[in-house]
Amino acid sequence: MNPIQTAMNAASALIADGYEKAVLAGELPRAELGAPQIEVPKDLQNGDYACTFAMQSAKALRLPPRKIAEALCRHLSLSGSAFSSAEVAGPGFINLRLAPSWFAGVIEGIRAQGRDYGRSQSARPEKIMVEFVSANPTGPMHMGNARGGVLGDSLAEVLSRAGHDVTREFYVNDAGNQIDKFGLSLEARYMQLALGEDAFEFPEDGYHGDDIRELAAAFRQEHGDDFVQKTSEERRAALVPFGLERNLARMRADLSRYGIHYDNWFFESTLHDSGYVRETIDMLIQRGCTYEQDGALWLRTTGFGCEKDDVLRRQNGFYTYFAADIAYHRDKLEKRGFDRVINIWGADHHGHVARLKAALDALGLDGSGRLEIILMQLVRLMRDGEIVRMSKRTGKAISLSDLLDEIPVDAARYFFNSRAADTHLEFDLDLAVRQDSDNPVYYVQYAHARIKSILKALTQDGISLAADKADLGLLCEPSELDLIRELARLPEEIRLAAESREPSRLNRYATQVAAAFHRFYTSCRIKDAGSDALRDARIVLIGCVATVIENALSTFGVSAPDHM
Secondary structure (H helix, E strand, C coil): CCHHHHHHHHHHHHHHHHHHHHHHCCCCCCCCCCCCCEECCCCHHHCCEEECHHHHHHHHHCCCHHHHHHHHHHCCCCCCCCEEEEEEECCCEEEEEECHHHHHHHHHHHHHHHHHECECCCCCCCEEEEECCCCCCCCCCCHHHHHHHHHHHHHHHHHHHCCCEEEEEEEECCCCHHHHHHHHHHHHHHHHHHHCHHHCCCCCCCCCCHHHHHHHHHHHHHHCCCCCCCCHHHHHHHHHHHHHHHHHHHHHHHHHHCCCCCCEEEEHHHHHHCCHHHHHHHHHHHCCCEEEECCEEEECHHHHCCCCCEEEECCCCCECHHHHHHHHHHHHHHHCCCCEEEEEEEHHHHHHHHHHHHHHHHCCCCHHHHEEEEEECCEEEEECCEECCECCCCCCECCHHHHHHHCCHHHHHHHHCCCCCCCCEEEEHHHHCCCCCCCHHHHHHHHHHHHHHHHHHHHHCCCCCCCCCCCHHHCCCHHHHHHHHHHHCHHHHHHHHHHHCCCHHHHHHHHHHHHHHHHHHHHCCCCCCCCHHHHHHHHHHHHHHHHHHHHHHHCCCCCCCCCC
8 A cells, every 4th residue: 555656646547537538529639648747746735746747748739738737627537536626727737636535545544554554565576685784703893883784674674665575684704814813813812811911922913802802711711721732723713613603692682682683694604615606706717707917816807897806816725805705696696596685885895896796797697787785974973062982881992782782772773774874974872862852763752652642541531442433534634634644655655765775764754754743733632622523533543643653663673662
């Protein structure tokens, strides 16, 4: 159910039918014309929808637009339609006003669909993977991961509600240079704990965080000094899986706390162990897309319009991260058969985008058409107007876990989804915990809680909330109709958010619904509406408002509390 699309389609069909009748009546000549285009006017005083068909067809019909519009209006059959009136305005606009039956139909549809209201069937459903966060498993998740988590999860949700088959995936980089560095760092800390800091040199480019010390201490607590006398390779072979297992468990726990759950965790190591990376690179070699230079194997990405070529295999025979990434995306598109793959990446990966797409194009997988990369800009945490870089609790760089210790999950998810991915975000920590209307998440949640409080009070007064036979045609006050118009927009907002890959539309929409409700509640009484019939109709209306707010908030993982 999409009331907006339904109304626009009905308006287009109505105008097309009017044209056919005007032709048969001899008032307009016949010509090959496209389907009438329907628009939403900026000012609803001019009508709910406007059609420019008369202006668009004036040249083909060789008549003034206004004359065409007047002929069309004379032949419009409004009886039983979604529209109560149609009038000509200006040079030839046809303005249409929605009928009371349409407004009643919106409310009836929301009541019937409940938590499913907002979902729709895509005209072209796709099997889509959204890969997001994919944080390096060698340390805690940072603010970029926090933002990317919400953006990816919210995008996956709106795509699913728009009718696509969606899979959420986390790519675990458990191979390559960063894992080697992780192992060397853990080994150094373990040996320093056993023998003293001066007894074992820490690698200059190692991971210096306290989390590495904590992992090494946990390993020593479990194994004692048993590994001191073993070879470096044996120590790292034990330390790396020990550290990865605990880091990944912590990631899963933090993400679960954050309301993010994946359909699949995919490990880079499986690509190497299975020989899939080697097989993929061999395919590129066979296609003549590579060359050797200085003992390394290069992909000729400049042949696909990229600024530079990329190394696939180093002089030492090890495959690069780029090679594994090509194999991973081949696995997504070819082996697992996703129609489309969407990755949420940090803006610092922008140079990698064109080269990865080129590699997939070289494999015949249409990377340019089937792979989408959404580049996410940086987050700045603010407190008292100042940039915050350190956690109050730990005195270290703020991690996702630190953030969630300080502010509610709902606030974090709301704020991180409040701007498009390609815009910088200033996250105001003070605003996120305020309990007033200046805090947007509080403002929207309060509207939902207020409705639930009203309905509870009505029940306590012995008033039935079922209102199965409520006369919804009584809802004709301007604030009532404006509120219903807002409720009608949810399926269309979800569709547009999925199409534009911008789930932040739902933040703005939820705020607009809350504002429309507050305006309605200021001007329209419910318990003392003047008649039981009008009271019952308004009870049904606000119940639908609560449903729509809950459905809208849930698209980006924010709760709708019954009391605050």
